[in-house]
Amino acid sequence: MAIAGKFSRKLSKTADTCLPPRERAIPVTVESLDQEGRGVAHADGKVIFIEGALPGEIVTYNAYRKKASFELAQVGQVLKPSFARVSPQCSYFGLCGGCSMQHLDVRAQVASKQRVLEDNLRHIGRVEPELILPAVHGEAWGYRYRARLSVRYVRKKDAVLVGFHEKRSSFVADMQGCEVIPPRVSDLIMPLRQLVASLSIRERLPQIEVSLGENVDVLVLRILEPLLPEDEALLRNFADRHRIQFFLQPGGPQSAFPFYPENAPELSYILPEFDIVMPFHPTEFTQVNPAMNRMLVRRVLSLLNPQPGERIADLFCGLGNFTLPIARRGAQVVGYEGSTALLQRARENADCNGLASNAQFAEANLFEVKEGWMREQGHFDKLLIDPPREGAIAAATSIDEEGDTSPRRIVYVSCNPATLARDAGVLVHRKGYTLKAAGVINMFPHTAHVESIALFEQARAG
Numbered sequence: 001m002a003i004a005g006k007f008s009r010k011l012s013k014t015a016d017t018c019l020p021p022r023e024r025a026i027p028v029t030v031e032s033l034d035q036e037g038r039g040v041a042h043a044d045g046k047v048i049f050i051e052g053a054l055p056g057e058i059v060t061y062n063a064y065r066k067k068a069s070f071e072l073a074q075v076g077q078v079l080k081p082s083f084a085r086v087s088p089q090c091s092y093f094g095l096c097g098g099c100s101m102q103h104l105d106v107r108a109q110v111a112s113k114q115r116v117l118e119d120n121l122r123h124i125g126r127v128e129p130e131l132i133l134p135a136v137h138g139e140a141w142g143y144r145y146r147a148r149l150s151v152r153y154v155r156k157k158d159a160v161l162v163g164f165h166e167k168r169s170s171f172v173a174d175m176q177g178c179e180v181i182p183p184r185v186s187d188l189i190m191p192l193r194q195l196v197a198s199l200s201i202r203e204r205l206p207q208i209e210v211s212l213g214e215n216v217d218v219l220v221l222r223i224l225e226p227l228l229p230e231d232e233a234l235l236r237n238f239a240d241r242h243r244i245q246f247f248l249q250p251g252g253p254q255s256a257f258p259f260y261p262e263n264a265p266e267l268s269y270i271l272p273e274f275d276i277v278m279p280f281h282p283t284e285f286t287q288v289n290p291a292m293n294r295m296l297v298r299r300v301l302s303l304l305n306p307q308p309g310e311r312i313a314d315l316f317c318g319l320g321n322f323t324l325p326i327a328r329r330g331a332q333v334v335g336y337e338g339s340t341a342l343l344q345r346a347r348e349n350a351d352c353n354g355l356a357s358n359a360q361f362a363e364a365n366l367f368e369v370k371e372g373w374m375r376e377q378g379h380f381d382k383l384l385i386d387p388p389r390e391g392a393i394a395a396a397t398s399i400d401e402e403g404d405t406s407p408r409r410i411v412y413v414s415c416n417p418a419t420l421a422r423d424a425g426v427l428v429h430r431k432g433y434t435l436k437a438a439g440v441i442n443m444f445p446h447t448a449h450v451e452s453i454a455l456f457e458q459a460r461a462g
Contacts, residue, residue, distance in 0.1 A: 027079050030057045033112050035417075037100040037448035039075070050075050051167075052094070054082040054104060084108035089141065090179040097173070098164040099180065099446040106445060110135045113440045113450045120417040121438065125425035133439025133453065136295050140445040144181045145212040145269075146288040149189075153202045160197040162189050162208065180446060185210055185217065188242060192219075195238050201225045209249075211282035215265035218282040220247040220256050236260045253283035254341065271297055274325040276353050284345065285318060292443050296413070296453070297325055300384065303437070303455045304411045306331035310381040313374075313407070315366055315395050320346040320359065322384055322413075327358035334377070335361045366395050373398035375405050383407040391419025396426045406431070410456040415443075417450045427456050434459050 030039035030053045039053025041061075046068075050061045052075035060076035078085070088094070088102035101109050114135060121127050152161045152172040163175040177186040196202050207222035227235070227248070235246050245264040249256040258264065268279040269290050274297070280286050287293035300322055306312055308330030314323045317335030319342060326333040327350065337343050343361050350359040367390065374380070374395075383399075385392050391414070400406040410433065414420035427433040433456040443451040 025060060027058045027060055030055050030059060033115075035116055035448060035450075037104075037112075046070055048073055051100070052103060053078075054085055056080075056082045057085070092173055092175045092178075095166055095173050096164050096175060096178075097167040097169070098178070100448050102446045106137070106140045106442075109445065110137050110440065110442050113442065113448075116450050117417045117420075117438060117440055117452045120421040121424060121435070124418055124421035125423075125428070127421070127424050127428045127435045129435045129438040129454070131437040133299075133437050135440050135442065136292065136299060137442035137445070138289075138291050138295065141179050142182045142186075143289045143291065143445060145210075145290050146286060147178075147181055147185075147210040149192075149208045149210060151196055151205050151208055153197070155203075158197075160193045160202060162192045162196065181210065182212065185212065188219075188244075191238070191242065195234060198234055199231045200228045201231065209282065211267060211286075213265075213267040213280075214270055214277075216267055217244045218247055218264075218267055219244055220249050220282050221259075222249045224250075226250075232260075247282055249283070256281070256283045269293070271321075271325060273298060274301075274328045276324050276328065278319060278321065278324070278349055279352070280319055280345065284342065287321070287443065289443050292441060292451075293321070296441050296443070296451075297322060299441070299453060300411055300413060301325055301329065303453070304382055304384060304409065306333070306382065311379065312382045312384065313377065313380045314384045314386070315392065316385065316387045317346060317361065318342055318386070320349045320361075322386060323359050323361075324350060324353055324355050326384070327355040328353075331358065333359050334380075335359065336364045336366060337361065338363065338365045338367070366392065369394050369398045371397050372400070374407075375400050379405045380407045382409045382411075384411050384413070385423075386413040387419070389416040389419065391416060391423050393419070393423055393426065396423045396431070399427070399431050401431050406458065408458045412454045412456065414452045414454070415449070417452055420452060420454060424454060424456070432459050433457060 028041040028043050030041050032040045032055050034040050039050040041048045047070040050073045053059045057078055058080035059078050061073040062076050063071045063073040065072040084105045086105050093102045149162050150172045161172040161174055163173045166173045176190050196205055204224040209220035211218045239246050239260050246259045247256045248259045266279050267282055268277050270277050306326045306329040310331040312326055312331050312333045314333055314335045317323045317337045323333050323335040335346055343363055346361050350356045428435055436455045436457050438454040441451040
């Protein structure tokens with residue numbers, strides 16, 4: 001499944017012409033998948049991106065956007081199905097925009113993501129790994145412990161919808177459950193619809209953020225007006241009946257506070273292999289898939305191989321998801337992060353896990369550091385980079401070119417293969433590193449999201 005990546009990335013920058021869907025009667029053969037999980041075909045000199053089509057299939061399609069050089073379409077009839085095509089487990093697949101690949105066997109999903117990674121490394125970074133790491137994958141259903149559910153009161157129907165947005169739409173899907181969030185939360189969608197419908201602020205409550213921990217399940221209600229006393233009573237009754245905790249968020253994410261019960265257990269996740277408990281606030285970033293996060297941390301630590309006496313930097317450290325396991329292995333680690341609030345949380349987490357002596361933290365805007373910045377931080381034996389989708393171009397550029405102070409090993413965790421590939425090009429072609437290995441972690445099954453990991457070593461390193 002080759003990937004039409006470069007062309008696909010240009011689509012968001014191009015004005016589209018929206019048309020009523022019209023089925024093309026002449027069949028086309030699907031050649032590959034693009035980075036959004038759409039089938040790629042050619043017809044009449046155009047590239048056709050077809051939602052719901054798989055490589056090797058012969059299909060008709062319904063175009064909904066047309067430009068001179070490409071069309072966006074939905075699959076019409078599948079005249080010759082792929083061997084990897086499966087029946088979607090979720091009855092809302094195709095309507096709900098939360099998943100895009102349920103029609104593709106999970107093993108084939110992982111293989112397609114691996115190809116996305118390899119194609120980006122080759123075409124953007126002009127690099128190829130010496131070794132392809134075995135893909136890391138786990139449960140495909142009920143994995144999502146973090147979710148942002150949209151809420152909409154439909155005045156004409158006098159009813160409330162709670163769920164994900166419809167595909168390519170601002171409307172909320174009319175769904176009664178979700179296969180990728182745990183059943184105990186999926187089962188709350190209908191009761192939540194009824195609860196919100198009974199509130200005085202049902203038209204001023206646009207979002208419910210779900211955050212599940214080891215000992216408590218939290219629902220954060222985004223409220224644009226204060227609750228009335230009768231609203232508060234309804235929330236308390238709901239929380240008691242369904243054994244959840246409500247937070248209220250009147251402003252930005254930092255404004256969220258516990259409403260009821262106030263004495264609930266602290267929200268946290270665990271890394272049992274490293275004897276670490278990680279408390280977090282429900283609006284702070286954590287991985288949505290805790291089982292895969294544990295496997296990711298294990299793989300990172302295996303590749304980084306921290307040793308007592310080594311000094312290691314963790315860039316974009318967040319809450320300390322990697323920093324604390326590195327410290328637990330006996331290395332001295334410095335976590336860098338641009339958010340003061342996250343740094344405070346990371347320090348607290350290090351302290352409560354008894355790792356404050358091995359883990360220090362420093363504030364830095366890692367998107368704006370200059371060349372030579374890494375040298376100014378002192379010598380690091382190894383480096384971990386875990387940036388957001390924007391990547392870490394400034395941090396990569398700040399590393400000395402084959403200098404004695406540059407780390408001999410770098411592990412890079414990425415949620416965007418395009419920016420990983422760009423930064424890999426800098427590390428290999430400008431900074432003297434070798435891309436030793438790369439592979440994917442299927443953090444988001446049934447979506448086109450590609451989480452990956454890459455290992456770099458100084459070319460002269462033994």
